[in-house]
Amino acid sequence: MNRAKFRMLRSALAVGVVAMLATACGGGGATSPAGSGKGGDVVAQAKSEGETASKNFTPALKDLIEKAKAEGTANLFVGSAKYTADQQAMLSQAVSAYFGIDLKVQTQSLGSWPDAYQQVSQSLKAGATPQIDLWVASMDFNSQLGQNGQAASVDWAALGAPADDILKVPGADSLYIQDSVRAIIYNTNLVKKEDVPKSWEDLYDPKYTGKIASVPLPTMWPAVGLATGQQQAVDMVTKLVKDQKMALLPSLSQVQQGVADGQYSIGIGLISEPLRGKGAPIASAHVKTGVIPAGAVPLKSAPHPAAATLLAYFLTQAKAGQAAAFQVLTWVKHTNEGTEAYEIANDAGVVVAPVDFQTTVVPEWVPKFSKALGLS
Numbered sequence: 001m002n003r004a005k006f007r008m009l010r011s012a013l014a015v016g017v018v019a020m021l022a023t024a025c026g027g028g029g030a031t032s033p034a035g036s037g038k039g040g041d042v043v044a045q046a047k048s049e050g051e052t053a054s055k056n057f058t059p060a061l062k063d064l065i066e067k068a069k070a071e072g073t074a075n076l077f078v079g080s081a082k083y084t085a086d087q088q089a090m091l092s093q094a095v096s097a098y099f100g101i102d103l104k105v106q107t108q109s110l111g112s113w114p115d116a117y118q119q120v121s122q123s124l125k126a127g128a129t130p131q132i133d134l135w136v137a138s139m140d141f142n143s144q145l146g147q148n149g150q151a152a153s154v155d156w157a158a159l160g161a162p163a164d165d166i167l168k169v170p171g172a173d174s175l176y177i178q179d180s181v182r183a184i185i186y187n188t189n190l191v192k193k194e195d196v197p198k199s200w201e202d203l204y205d206p207k208y209t210g211k212i213a214s215v216p217l218p219t220m221w222p223a224v225g226l227a228t229g230q231q232q233a234v235d236m237v238t239k240l241v242k243d244q245k246m247a248l249l250p251s252l253s254q255v256q257q258g259v260a261d262g263q264y265s266i267g268i269g270l271i272s273e274p275l276r277g278k279g280a281p282i283a284s285a286h287v288k289t290g291v292i293p294a295g296a297v298p299l300k301s302a303p304h305p306a307a308a309t310l311l312a313y314f315l316t317q318a319k320a321g322q323a324a325a326f327q328v329l330t331w332v333k334h335t336n337e338g339t340e341a342y343e344i345a346n347d348a349g350v351v352v353a354p355v356d357f358q359t360t361v362v363p364e365w366v367p368k369f370s371k372a373l374g375l376s
Contacts, residue, residue, distance in 0.1 A: 071306055138358055177296040178325070182289060182292075199287055221237060248373065284340050326339055
């Protein structure tokens with residue numbers, strides 16, 4: 001993709017990406033994540049798993065552990081999210097327990113993915129030492145880092161990561177770490193069990209007129225189209241706006257809260273976590289759903305490259321690491337047990353966007369979704 005096209009896409013994304021990713025995947029734009037309060041369990045799990053797993057660590061992973069031990073710190077980019085000292089300590093204790101070393105994890109909030117990409121890219125071009133070690137974002141941004149020679153080259157397979165967990169783009173192969181899940185949520189007090197949507201077409205039911213909410217972000221809807229087909233998704237949005245009087249709210253976090261509060265029966269574009277875990281009367285409908293993968297890759301010239309690589313391995317390859325990513329960071333991935341995304345994937349199925357989806361399919365369909373949403 002040429003730079004002009006990337007700048008056009010980035011501009012389109014910048015206005016809405018924070019809202020689009022808030023609560024949908026945690027790190028991309030959430031502002032107030034909450035841990036589950038099970039930190040001790042995660043640390044104990046990490047220690048037990050690590051003792052068993054260490055017997056099968058590859059030579060490359062063993063070497064990486066020693067290098068990370070010497071570095072002692074890993075700075076993790078978490079979008080615009082804010083995490084407490086206790087939450088960061090929980091991550092530190094878990095990864096340390098798994099590998100049997102002392103490794104401090106510090107989360108770094110730099111803003112939305114587009115804003116952070118600008119900061120990081122310009123800083124690296126200027127020859128400055130980056131503020132973060134481990135970059136996490138959707139693959140359009142990772143790909144651009146790779147094209148600019150700003151991502152570190154990591155042989156993830158040599159560390160033991162399976163091929164399905166490696167998102168390959170030139171110059172920035174990344175570990176698959178989280179999903180943005182474009183699902184349907186509903187208020188469990190307002191929607192009867194027998195009325196829970198079983199397909200996207202069920203949203204046309206007259207009983208939901210004026211009771212559906214989503215966001216006016218044309219960059220989000222192509223991910224829904226992964227499950228329905230792009231033209232079908234455009235037609236659906238047109239019907240939902242015109243016939244079902246779908247409310248268009250400023251952010252997905254407001255959609256989620258509106259459904260939890262009972263202002264709306266149905267919400268589109270995210271799953272019900274983390275509010276479901278806090279006892280809110282919401283759940284996700286198990287219908288075929290599109291997901292956008294995000295990858296983790298250390299930055300080139302990062303001050304702690306080995307520690308960053310080891311942290312990415314832990315959060316993606318260890319069950320305890322996956323649990324920590326969900327419980328502390330509220331990051332979800334459809335292959336990680338214990339998450340709502342996993343439930344949807346196993347019951348209804350998900351369609352994972354290819355790594356070039358954001359730079360090929362999305363720009364093509366954004367004008368059509370803009371028209372369907374009444375924005376143009």
